[in-house]
Amino acid sequence: MICELPTEVVDDENIVRLIRTPAHIKNDKLRPGAFRSQAGSDDVSVIRQTHMGTNFCKSKAKEIMGHFYIGLAVVLAGNIRTTGSNVIDSRDEFCGHASILHGVTLPKDEPPDAALNEFITERCREIIKHTTYLPDPDIADDEWTGSEF
DSSP states (O other), X not given: OOOOSOSXXXXXXXXXXXXXXXXXXXXXXXXXXXXXXXXXXXXXXXXXXXXXXXXXXXXXXXXXXXXXXXXXXXXXXXXXXXXXXXXEEOTTTSTTEEEEEOSOOOOTTSOOOHHHHHHHHHXXXXXXXXXXXXXOSOTTSSSOOSOOO
């Protein structure tokens, strides 16, 4: 299947992170882990909402996360870049997929270096400052019925 989206992710694109419980949220607030890459990777999966639409984001969230899905977090690509991280198209996963890259990979199956761990945590906190979390008011509905962004 050919993906007709532009490969460049421009600064004014809405980028959506699919939010699940309990890993990404605590007391209705995003945790830094919502934008943290897994050990052994420098890749945080997101969707290019500007091109794909909110209903696509919700559908993909329910497909990937099942009953753990609780909402969407939206941030502009340019705001991700102001923190020092980057966001790039990664359509090899699916059309509309993008990746946030922090520039650091924590080792897998080893204790993380304290300085690198703190660096990633602070980077994620900075991204969260620019992010709007939208809990899904009707998870069972196939379409997005929450606030628009």
